[in-house]
Amino acid sequence: MPSPSDERAAAIRLLDNIVWNSLAGAQARFSAGTSEARRYARGFSAIIGFANAEHPDFDALAPYCEPGEHFYCGAWTGPVPVGWQVHADTTGVQMLWDADIPAADGKFPAVPLDASRVPQMMDLVELRPPGPFARRTHELGEYYGVFDGSRLVAMAGERMEAGPLREVSGVCTHPDFQGRGLARRLIAKIVRQQIERGQIPFLHVMRDNVHARQIYERMGFRAHQEMPLRVVSRVA
Secondary structure (H helix, E strand, O other): OOOHEEEEEEEEHHHHHHHHHHHHHHHHHHHOOOEEEEEOOOOOEEEEEEOOOOOOHHHHHHHHHHOOOOOOEEOOOOOOOOOOOOOOEEEEEEEEOOOOOOOOOOOOOOOOOHHHHHHHHHHHHHHHOOOOOOOOOOHHHOEEEEEHHHHHHEEEEEEEEEEEEEEEEEEEEHHHHOOOOOHHHHHHHHHHHHHHHEEEEEEEEEEEOOHHHHHHHOEEEEEEEEEEEEEEEEEO
16 A cells, blocks of 8 residues: 555656646546647636647647637747747746645635636736636635725635645735735635645746745745746637
8 A cells, every 4th residue: 555655756746747637637627628638718727738748739739729829838848839839938836835734814804706706806817917817717726815895905726636736826916915914824724725625735936936936935835846838829
């Protein structure tokens, strides 16, 4: 019988192709595509994944993408296939939770975000983009926010899921409310819930976002690996 450490190591290996392992696994119902290439369905985050991340089958994906749609694609650095173009070529860092469960924060005024809150979520995302986020992204997991009156001023939630791995995502704070620890407390709330479910929290952050990485490290995340990240689209 595998030991708990062996099971954790096997789960962590899913991070090497986390998008595909999410889209072809626990989140297949939120995706569209084939046995070789999939995308989150329209209305969700614009992210694509491939069974073979290093040699992606863009021909298999093309029928599910409109020309001009921009998608995030990770773990791929090869030549750009005919019929596609690259708009950004950068590097992200995967970070994995490596600390005790965060303490409960019963006085924190965070509230669940559902479909009725989508307009406020999109307003905040437009102001402080947290990465690919769309009108149905909140359906991928639990989302929580902090309000100032009717205005959403901070939020965080969950996106990808593969095996016991669960991503913390959609983290953003209104500029007028930065420096108050709202994002940190939201992340801690989500991480606590994930650990209570028996899940392993992880997140993605851009390599050059040193400030955010330092905050995550102080909270209990550690850098797991760097990963190429491109933004691509089909050519009209």
